[in-house]
Amino acid sequence: xxxxxxxxxxxxxxxxxxxxxxxxxxxxxxxxxxxxxxxxxxxxxxxxxxxxxxxxxxxxxxxxxxxxxxxxxxxxxxxxxxxxxxxxxxxxxxxxxxxxxxxxxxxxxxxxxxxxxxxxxxxxxxxxxxxxxxxxxxxxxxxxxxxxxxxxxxxxxxxxxxxxxxxxxxxxxxxxxxxxxxxxxxxxxxxxxxxxxxxxxxxxxxxxxxxxxxxxxxxxxxxx
Numbered sequence: 001x002x003x004x005x006x007x008x009x010x011x012x013x014x015x016x017x018x019x020x021x022x023x024x025x026x027x028x029x030x031x032x033x034x035x036x037x038x039x040x041x042x043x044x045x046x047x048x049x050x051x052x053x054x055x056x057x058x059x060x061x062x063x064x065x066x067x068x069x070x071x072x073x074x075x076x077x078x079x080x081x082x083x084x085x086x087x088x089x090x091x092x093x094x095x096x097x098x099x100x101x102x103x104x105x106x107x108x109x110x111x112x113x114x115x116x117x118x119x120x121x122x123x124x125x126x127x128x129x130x131x132x133x134x135x136x137x138x139x140x141x142x143x144x145x146x147x148x149x150x151x152x153x154x155x156x157x158x159x160x161x162x163x164x165x166x167x168x169x170x171x172x173x174x175x176x177x178x179x180x181x182x183x184x185x186x187x188x189x190x191x192x193x194x195x196x197x198x199x200x201x202x203x204x205x206x207x208x209x210x211x212x213x214x215x216x217x218x219x220x221x222x223x224x
Contacts, residue, residue, distance in 0.1 A: 047073035087114075094139045098146055098165065105150065107133050113152065129161060129169055135182040142187060142194065144211065151183045151196060158183060158196070158207075175207065177219050 048071050050061060066074075091106035101117040108114040111132040117124045129150070137152040142162075149162040157174035181199040188195055194209035200219070208217040 045072055046070045047075060049075045089136045092137055092139050094141075094148070096148060097141055097143075098148070103139075103148075105129075105137050105139055107131075107136065107152075111154070113137060113150065130172060133159075138183050138185040140185050140187065144187075144192060149185070149194075151185050153179050153182065158198070175216050177205065177207065179205075 048066055063074075086109055088107045088111070091104050094103045094105065095101075096103055096117075099117075099119070101119045103115060103117040105113060105115050108128075111134065113129040113131055113133045115127040115129055131154055133152045133154045135153045137150050139148065139150050141147070142149055145162075145164060147162045147164045149160060151158060151160045153159070154172070155174065156178065158177045158179055159172045159174045161169050161172050163169045177198065177200060179198040179200050180202070183196050183198045185194065185196050187193075192211040194211075196207045198205060200221075203221045204223040205219050206222050207219045209215075210217055
């Protein structure tokens with residue numbers, strides 16, 4: 001605003017505006033005083049913007065000092081470039097009865113399924129479980145095998161991966177099905193079968209893991 005005022009004042013000096021006399025005639029060599037007021041935005045809430053760059057170059061942020069100067073919020077940028085994953089779809093939360101961990105699964109960059117879990121008062125590193133995954137996953141715990149199992153659509157088929165105590169995640173395995181929706185998975189306590197339900201071509205379909213035979217039943221239409 002100071003620079004604009006200076007420009008306006010200089011303009012008045014270089015181009016003097018004649019001022020009228022008592023009879024309304026212009027007086028030679030006279031000029032009017034020029035004043036400039038440039039209104040700016042008035043904010044009632046003030047805050048600061050910080051990033052990891054500020055932390056690495058400058059001393060630690062004096063939050064109390066910032067508050068004393070009127071700052072009531074901070075906009076914090078924690079990540080940059082490849083340090084983050086852009087999520088797609090809806091995250092799925094899961095509480096593991098085996099490990100007592102809170103786990104989050106979501107479809108991320110490259111349609112890979114990513115996982116993080118909370119244990120011992122901290123979050124784990126991000127785990128990439130591979131893919132591709134086209135929809136939101138269904139996650140459940142199978143007490144018969146003590147396994148955490150994930151089902152999701154991908155590569156034109158319903159696929160699953162699982163982890164058992166003492167082991168790592170298995171490769172994704174396809175079990176067929178051109179599904180229009182994300183699957184719903186449950187364990188039938190009477191039969192011991194894992195049951196999957198979804199919509200395919202406008203029909204409700206199901207497939208079962210037959211525990212007694214250790215095979216998948218194949219998809220069947222239950223809305224005929």
